[in-house]
Amino acid sequence: MLLxxxxxxxxxxxxxxxxxxxSRTMARDIQERIKKLIIDRRLAPxxxxxxxxxxxxxxxxSRNSVREALKALQAMGIVEIRHGxxxxxxxxxxAPMTEGLAFRTVAGHYRGEDSLLQLLELREAVETGLIARLxxxxxxxxxxxxxxxxxxxxxxxxxxxxxxxTDRAFHAALYRGLDNRLLSEVLDAFWExxxxxxxxxxxxxxxxxxxxxxxxxxxxxxxxGDAQRAEQAVxxxxxNIRQRLRSSGPK
Amino acid sequence: MLLxxxxxxxxxxxxxxxxxxxSRTMARDIQERIKKLIIDRRLAPxxxxxxxxxxxxxxxxSRNSVREALKALQAMGIVEIRHGxxxxxxxxxxAPMTEGLAFRTVAGHYRGEDSLLQLLELREAVETGLIARLxxxxxxxxxxxxxxxxxxxxxxxxxxxxxxxTDRAFHAALYRGLDNRLLSEVLDAFWExxxxxxxxxxxxxxxxxxxxxxxxxxxxxxxxGDAQRAEQAVxxxxxNIRQRLRSSGPK
DNA sequence: CTAGCTCAGTTGGTTAGAGCAGCTGACTCT
DNA sequence: AGAGTCAGCTGCTCTAACCAACTGAGCTAG
Numbered sequence: 001m002l003l004x005x006x007x008x009x010x011x012x013x014x015x016x017x018x019x020x021x022x023s024r025t026m027a028r029d030i031q032e033r034i035k036k037l038i039i040d041r042r043l044a045p046x047x048x049x050x051x052x053x054x055x056x057x058x059x060x061x062s063r064n065s066v067r068e069a070l071k072a073l074q075a076m077g078i079v080e081i082r083h084g085x086x087x088x089x090x091x092x093x094x095a096p097m098t099e100g101l102a103f104r105t106v107a108g109h110y111r112g113e114d115s116l117l118q119l120l121e122l123r124e125a126v127e128t129g130l131i132a133r134l135x136x137x138x139x140x141x142x143x144x145x146x147x148x149x150x151x152x153x154x155x156x157x158x159x160x161x162x163x164x165x166t167d168r169a170f171h172a173a174l175y176r177g178l179d180n181r182l183l184s185e186v187l188d189a190f191w192e193x194x195x196x197x198x199x200x201x202x203x204x205x206x207x208x209x210x211x212x213x214x215x216x217x218x219x220x221x222x223x224x225g226d227a228q229r230a231e232q233a234v235x236x237x238x239x240n241i242r243q244r245l246r247s248s249g250p251k
Numbered sequence: 252m253l254l255x256x257x258x259x260x261x262x263x264x265x266x267x268x269x270x271x272x273x274s275r276t277m278a279r280d281i282q283e284r285i286k287k288l289i290i291d292r293r294l295a296p297x298x299x300x301x302x303x304x305x306x307x308x309x310x311x312x313s314r315n316s317v318r319e320a321l322k323a324l325q326a327m328g329i330v331e332i333r334h335g336x337x338x339x340x341x342x343x344x345x346a347p348m349t350e351g352l353a354f355r356t357v358a359g360h361y362r363g364e365d366s367l368l369q370l371l372e373l374r375e376a377v378e379t380g381l382i383a384r385l386x387x388x389x390x391x392x393x394x395x396x397x398x399x400x401x402x403x404x405x406x407x408x409x410x411x412x413x414x415x416x417t418d419r420a421f422h423a424a425l426y427r428g429l430d431n432r433l434l435s436e437v438l439d440a441f442w443e444x445x446x447x448x449x450x451x452x453x454x455x456x457x458x459x460x461x462x463x464x465x466x467x468x469x470x471x472x473x474x475x476g477d478a479q480r481a482e483q484a485v486x487x488x489x490x491n492i493r494q495r496l497r498s499s500g501p502k
Numbered sequence: 503c504t505a506g507c508t509c510a511g512t513t514g515g516t517t518a519g520a521g522c523a524g525c526t527g528a529c530t531c532t
Numbered sequence: 533a534g535a536g537t538c539a540g541c542t543g544c545t546c547t548a549a550c551c552a553a554c555t556g557a558g559c560t561a562g
Binding site: 276277278313314315316319334335337 | 519523
Binding site for chain 2: 541
């Protein structure tokens with residue numbers, strides 16, 4: 001693959017040059033080969049991978065190259081490395097996405113973008129879009145769990161602040177009804193990225209009683225099968241968070 | 252952080268051991284420090300980072316460790332490395348997520364899971380959830396672009412097959428109206444992951460005329476401001492893809 | 503017999519130094 | 533001026549050695 005670009009000479013004239021984009025780097029190749037190995041051998045998450053020494057022999061490259069490839073795969077959650085123990089197929093969770101999103105948001109924030117708000121609005125767009133289909137469709141078991149979580153919020157609100165875990169569990173339990181594990185993981189990743197960045201940058205601080213009441217509203221609407229009311233309740237919830245974000249403000 | 256687990260002794264009795272989960276690895280530390288460097292210096296995507304040699308001196312670690320950290324950051328899209336030129340702040344796009352999702356899906360598929368279907372249903376859930384809010388709200392400029400894309404689909408359908416790019420551009424232009432760059436990127440990442448895995452595993456093959464007509468339906472409904480019809484049109488579109496998936500089948 | 507310790511062996515982590523490979527910018531030649 | 537050359541950056545790969553974490557089996561004391 002070739003790429004064309006111009007550069008300025010000393011005289012001031014422009015010259016076109018063709019440069020290779022290559023990227024045909026060893027570590028990159030090795031990554032692909034290890035991925036292929038996982039697929040070809042049908043290795044499940046948790047299954048052991050060859051040792052670094054074995055991989056050197058198997059792939060015919062040096063230890064450094066093997067390690068660089070493994071580090072990259074580790075960053076993607078594809079492998080898991082345990083010192084003194086071995087290398088294993090990773091959990092393939094959405095954790096790396098959370099990581100990437102969080103960093104992107106923090107970096108953007110410090111450069112003056114409203115990236116945190118954008119992340120919140122991503123969540124709002126997706127969750128309000130999904131809630132309507134959930135109204136009246138939530139399994140009884142999940143409703144019971146949601147009841148318990150709302151009760152816990154009430155108790156925690158009385159103590160001063162709703163725990164982050166409780167909020168997270170509520171959102172997780174709510175969308176579990178859509179019966180798509182991948183979707184649940186993605187939503188949870190969004191939640192965690194937002195939460196991490198928010199506590200890092202803006203400090204927390206919503207009125208816990210408002211938080212409790214809004215979750216109770218969402219649950220009631222969903223249980224009642226009223227799609228429109230459910231959507232409004234979710235939107236109000238996000239409005240509340242947004243307002244808190246704006247007031248604690250661009251710092 | 253400590254983790255407890257059991258192991259079986261030769262004699263058959265069980266022993267509890269406490270092992271450190273550590274992960275207090277050098278490369279991991281360095282990753283954090285480089286991230287911090289990007290944030291502290293407010294470096295924008297494309298900005299140059301210190302050379303490997305500079306980083307060695309700056310962080311007081313060996314070259315290998317610096318490189319392993321950079322490889323990991325590269326895998327997350329946080330830095331971009333160009334051989335013989337330098338290291339730069341990466342685009343922070345959703346490309347790594349696409350990569351991870353695609354691999355996860357392929358690996359799951361070969362292990363007998365219906366991961367590709369799950370990915371499709373993730374897209375379906377999110378897109379059908381969003382489309383209602385779009386009905387009647389798409390800017391005129393986007394509508395014009397969508398018209399052109401549908402026309403192009405018609406032309407391509409006559410030639411035998413709708414190009415993947417065209418389909419992708421349609422979905423991108425459609426949700427652009429939600430005015431959230433992050434959301435657009437996420438949806439595009441889902442699209443690309445699905446498309447990559449699908450062509451790899453199942454081969455393509457939808458009836459191009461059906462594809463064209465369904466996109467035209469979606470556009471018409473959105474233009475007409477009919478939220479319910481728009482949602483149905485999107486759902487039908489995904490139903491079609493799902494059917495094709497099932498027929499080309501679990502192989 | 504059991505609980506607990508020790509230690510050799512395996513596996514990943516880190517460092518160092520050398521040489522290879524790609525790109526730039528200035529210099530030189532025509 | 534335009535085109536080719538090359539010194540000097542930058543990242544890439546390899547080798548070799550040693551450090552650090554964990555396992556499993558054997559040993560010791562009770």
